[in-house]
Amino acid sequence: MFNNDNKTGGGIQKQQHIMTVALTLFEKYGYDKISVDRIVKESKTSKGSFYQHFPSKSSIFMMRFMEMDKSYVNIYSQVRLEHHLAIDRLEAFCLSVYTSIEKELGKELMRVIYSAAIIDQKHTFFTSEDRKLFKIILEIIEDGEKDGSLEEIISKKQFFQVIIQTLLGTIYYWGLQYDNQSLVEIGTPLIQQIVKSYK
Template sequence: MNLRQQKALQTKRKISKVALELFNKKGFSNVTVDEIIEKTGTSKGAFYNHFKSKHDIFLEKFKEIDNFYVDELLPKLDPQESAKEKLKKFFFMQMIYIEKDLGWDVIRTIYENELNTERESFFLIPDRPLYQILYSLCVDGQKKGEFREDLTPEQMVTIFTRMIRGILYDWSINKGEFSLKGEQEALFDVVIRGLMK
């Protein structure tokens, strides 16, 4: 990456960070693109060079999160481990990342935005990398004879994603007052055990 590209990436990250802080503080609908530009000391051209609209800031955040799962978490899973252990490890690392690197404010703001019924929620895009990771782990579990076969891998992914959204929503409305790392262990273990043969 050359110097110009590095500077562009820094500008994009700055706009995204400040916008998320403003959305959290004032509410998504109450923040304008002009306000984001003013607070970041950038130009309208710079904003629209990186984002089509303020909605795209959330889309970029989701892509960043999914890329983290693919680039950072997936390689840490041992191919020799059982599917159950891989899922437990993945969920554990996922919740640590969300709790420490994103925080409940960002998650709450994302959830508020995703409840907007005027456009499709990123949560419902079926080919998200997160869903592909979970799907492959469920297929692996069935191939190895660990997971029950009366559910399809797609149904298992739906169960897991609803569980993830549930714990994150609850964590958000509780203002991050409980540890995701600790809470997920008991909850996810119960769900995973329910899928075992």
């Protein structure tokens, strides 16, 4: 989706500038109240330039989302310190992910991403094997096979899919709600249920 390999220095700066302006506008007025024309106008650039740097309007949010994905590494290194068994790390990591998503990204961004990802084949990052989130979960599963806390699982791939469905289901459900129940609160029972049977 974002191949920045051939970008000039000015190009990267412009991309960052557009993104900052757009995120500020979205924050202030809401995603669907802000048109690409408005973003272009406020960041003093042009449509051509915008679509040089972003494949779609929603990809601005997707880029923010991708930045967040990187930070899961830090979140996990904290979780490693606090929990020794893989199974405990799995639960703690998922809940930390929920907290970060709600705090750093917010519901509107997640709605736009979840809406776009399932309809638009451009959003390949969402399911890309490169996602740190996926790598960390796979690592936990492998650790769990070694330390015995997840030795009962039938196959790594299958258990991985179970966890991803859990995360997607919780976040999607949270996105549907118009109350203020927090993501962690909504997601805790399901992940605990999964984890419980291995204890």
